Amino acid sequence: MLLLQAPYALGQAMSIGEVFGAVDDVLQTRLGTWLVVRGSILLAFLILIRQRNLHEKPIYRMTAILLGIGLFATFSISGHPGMREFSVLSIGTDIVHFLSVSAWMGGLVTLVLLGRKWQSESSRVISWFSFTATISMPIMVATGVAQAWRMMEGFQNIFSTTYGIVLSVKVLLVVVAIAAGTRARQLFKSKKVEQQDLKEIKFSKTIVVESMIGIVVLAVTAVLVSVPPLSVSGAAAFETSVVQANVIADIRVTPARVGEVEVHVVLSPPGGALQSIEEATARISLVAEEIPAIPIDVQLVGTNHFQAALLVPRAGDWLLEIFVNSEPGKSLRFSAVVEIND
Missing domain, CATH: 1.20.120 (Four Helix Bundle (Hemerythrin (Met), subunit A))
Structure with missing residues (x-):
């Protein structure tokens, strides 16, 4: 999985040399670190299983339990539970x-x-x-x-x-x-x-x-x-993609109607999932400017995946603005006009 993560994150085919060359980049990500930990635990499990003469001893069972907890922890920490x-x-x-x-x-x-x-x-x-x-x-x-x-x-x-x-x-x-x-x-x-x-x-x-x-x-x-x-x-959803400085923002607002809505923003920088973006802010305002801009509490829920829930008070065309720091000292603004129905 460590070798497959780079082509998966970049969404493109890679030669064997490029795959091995990208391993170092994968290891610098949150997922890459915990993949190494997971591999180490699985190796320890293999060694433990081969020690048949220890299977009936309490120390063996306790070690197996601790390794099992550690193994499952790698999935939880590297996944969505670790980002909520x-x-x-x-x-x-x-x-x-x-x-x-x-x-x-x-x-x-x-x-x-x-x-x-x-x-x-x-x-x-x-x-x-x-x-x-x-x-x-x-x-x-x-x-x-x-x-x-x-x-x-x-x-x-x-x-x-x-x-x-x-x-x-x-x-x-x-x-x-x-x-x-x-x-x-x-x-x-x-x-x-x-x-x-x-x-x-x-x-x-x-x-x-x-x-x-x-x-x-x-x-x-x-x-x-x-x-x-x-x-x-x-329910009808609003979906669009916006590009700024080679960074693609896939925006989804569900449902696109008055009341409680959910906003998903998935960012695709040039480096794919290997280039992590962990900070974003957002706001929404009525295009007719009859209502002041409403700040949106955005939460990171996955790799380059942000989510927010908000209450839209009335129908109309709303301007959704998302601000992200793609690199140190570099801020990008993504905007889209969302039509909210009754």
């Missing part, structure tokens, strides 16, 4: 969510892949998974809801936004998965589980069904990541 307001709380919640999902899905996948091999120690294996799932699933739901609440700034628009609708589908699937898992664990507790009992109660099939639902949940989550949290579904 109260980032420490957001990162912590994100890490706990990752750990809970891994404990649940990891246990399911392990049981499915082992197949009948684990039936020789069925009571021990299923008891372990039952205990782990019982704890991890409620934590997974709680942290997921907390993160969604922060991303959507409340749940008042949950059924009027694309993000909210996709999130609702995900929650429904999780509830179904929890019901399937709960049923399986109730069957397990109601019988003395031996090999013949497993065949009779079809415990293995229940585990496979729960795993399949879990995979669908992960697929829905992948869709959820690509959807803006506050964009109203079905």
Whole structure:
């Protein structure tokens, strides 16, 4: 991923020599730094796995847990949670969510892949998974809801936004998965589980069904990541691109109507995502100058990606102005006239 980041960020094909030559630039970015940390942790995991004689020792398990927390932290710190307001709380919640999902899905996948091999120690294996799932699933739901609440700034628009609708589908699937898992664990507790009992109660099939639902949940989550949290579904949006000094600003105002709107500004400097722009200010004013300029609180939510929420009081043509510092001592102004409807 370290080698692929430069062509991805620049949005263009690169020769092998250019890719390797751009590695140093990638390492100077926030993502590049945490990619190196992630690689180091994965290498430590590989070394730890090979030490089979230590697998039953407490120090091994504690080390594995700490490495797992560190691994998930690299995703949270280098991603959106690390760039939001109260980032420490957001990162912590994100890490706990990752750990809970891994404990649940990891246990399911392990049981499915082992197949009948684990039936020789069925009571021990299923008891372990039952205990782990019982704890991890409620934590997974709680942290997921907390993160969604922060991303959507409340749940008042949950059924009027694309993000909210996709999130609702995900929650429904999780509830179904929890019901399937709960049923399986109730069957397990109601019988003395031996090999013949497993065949009779079809415990293995229940585990496979729960795993399949879990995979669908992960697929829905992948869709959820690509959807803006506050964009109203079905509402008209204003979109334009403005160029200043070879820096492209892709501006999106959603919805373009009176009331609460969301502004997204994605900047594309000549160096792509490798050239980080971390400061921006904005304001909006009525072209007819009947209303004084309204300052906009702009937040950095991703690499060269700024977001803001504001209240537009009336319809008309509004002048949106964005000011960024593309380089030290160099300020650029991007402007666009946005038509706001009733």
